């Protein structure tokens with residue numbers, strides 16, 4: 001077996017007395033599309049924060065492509081090819097859509113902190129930016145300030161900035177939250193297109209999206225993974241039904257997606 | 259719509275013509291204006307005023323690299339202006355004394371020395387200060403400013419104590435045939451460095467680091483997740499801002515031939531904040547406008563009234579409350595209104611607004627001038643246009659209350675009708 005894209009072992013996170021992540025082990029193969037589901041407050045976003053280097057784990061380790069990444073600063077983890085989006089849009093509000101994506105592209109194109117080049121003359125950066133804007137269908141809004149975008153477009157830009165650097169491990173935190181049906185469909189198509197051939201880890205509440213995109217599902221409840229497996233297995237798992245899907249609305253959601 | 263928009267990077271970038279008009283043309287215009295000034299054969303006073311303006315333009319632009327572009331509020335930017343100026347001052351003395359290599363260094367190039375010293379000071383002081391943004395950064399900048407200013411008064415051998423360090427600019431090799439003796443020649447020196455400084459600071463905003471600085475201002479958290487360290491970005495921007503402040507300090511050293519520890523203090527640090535903010539920190543041209551207006555106000559108004567600092571305060575507060583985009587923002591707003599409503603309608607609404615603001619100002623001026631004379635207690639009377647405005651006279655208070663109330667009503671009325679019409 002080849003080295004997994006991500007290997008999470010014995011991960012714990014405590015905020016003072018609050019023990020939020022309580023021993024998570026997870027292995028994600030290269031090219032896998034892995035969904036994490038779980039009730040509100042289960043620790044899904046916290047898990048993303050631990051993997052992406054935003055928080056330091058209290059215990060345990062994260063390994064990417066065979067190299068340990070826990071303890072590294074977030075920007076270093078990003079440079080090694082892991083990129084994440086945020087549950088709440090987290091973009092550069094006063095810059096235009098194009099400038100947002102361009103910032104996301106910069107590092108991967110080898111233009112670190114350079115202050116001796118005119119950004120407008122960096123042909124490869126401009127081309128890559130245009131390519132990504134086209135991919136996410138924001139080309140016609142390229143010159144709109146990000147803060148003025150409609151909500152769904154802000155979510156799309158969030159994804160665009162996340163994939164701009166060409167990372168091969170992508171973490172998306174509830175990318176379709178708050179979107180209408182048609183917007184969700186568009187977003188799913190976009191995610192599929194944008195993460196082709198990459199490893200995808202996605203947190204999502206919308207079961208339709210989960211069953212649509214994921215080939216593996218893990219269920220996180222109170223900081224522990226209580227089940228992990230193929231979508232069919234998860235749907236039939238009694239433990240999952242009891243702990244998480246006991247909620248009637250969710251049962252319907254799962255039934256509806258089936 | 260999407261079909262016609264070809265996914266071509268060229269269509270996304272502004273056209274050559276746009277680039278030229280938006281980026282190169284304003285700089286050429288600035289250079290031309292500055293170059294044409296001597297043709298009007300201005301007086302010595304005008305020359306000295308223009309020199310002060312040029313210095314302040316570069317200083318305010320350097321400050322806006324932090325505040326406007328980087329989101330970093332500094333209360334101690336004069337430290338870098340002052341240290342750059344002192345370095346240039348000492349270099350000037352070394353040139354005069356003919357010390358070693360310095361004997362071959364032209365005074366014209368002293369801003370380069372200021373630039374280097376400002377960058378060095380930024381590199382040293384920025385190291386601890388740039389770890390945090392926001393309030394922590396602002397507080398540290400204040401502390402550092404106090405510290406350096408205090409040190410300035412203590413270490414007399416470097417800073418010259420109360421009297422400061424003086425020098426003579428008419429030494430060393432001449433560049434461009436300028437002896438730098440007469441103020442008109444100093445003007446050419448200042449104009450040159452003003453254009454160079456402005457062009458370089460503008461170029462900085464167009465670099466990857468300049469763009470990342472804006473990104474860090476907007477969202478330092480996200481910057482980490484596109485592969486950059488926000489602390490490092492802030493630090494590099496801080497060094498650059500210090501360098502250009504030092505450059506303007508070097509210009510000042512040559513212009514005034516004296517530097518005192520006062521120049522490092524909180525007072526000029528506050529003044530540069532006012533210049534940038536009143537001019538408009540969201541616009542590149544803002545600090546330039548602010549530097550021009552405030553420098554002119556400082557030198558002209560202080561001749562007319564001892565209350566000029568009060569007027570400055572009123573202007574600052576008015577900008578914060580009613581025009582956060584600053585003077586540049588007002589200009590852009592006016593241009594936008596004209597474009598949207600056509601010149602005719604815009605002129606009416608803008609004219610009324612201007613009339614309202616002028617009325618407010620009249621009332622305010624009468625109030626301030628009367629009160630300041632009363633507070634001085636010399637029995638002096640404010641006599642504009644032959645009117646005797648005594649503290650006790652009814653006319654005085656009519657002239658205070660009338661214009662203020664009338665002006666406020668007019669401004670409100672215009673705002674209401676604008677809303678209704680929109």
Ligand SMILES: Nc1ncnc2c1ncn2[C@@H]1O[C@H](COP(=O)(O)OP(=O)(O)OP(=O)(O)O)[C@@H](O)[C@H]1O
Nearest residue numbers: 015018020038039040041042043044045046047087
């Ligand atoms: N920085 C923090 N300090 C203290 N507690 C935190 C912190 N971050 C998260 N928590 C707590 O950890 C728990 C899990 O939060 P998290 O955001 O990871 O949940 P989630 O599974 O993403 O939920 P949701 O579905 O609502 O997004 C919550 O109780 C939250 O209050």
Ligand SMILES: [Mg+2]
Nearest residue numbers: 044045046087
């Ligand atoms: Mg969450």
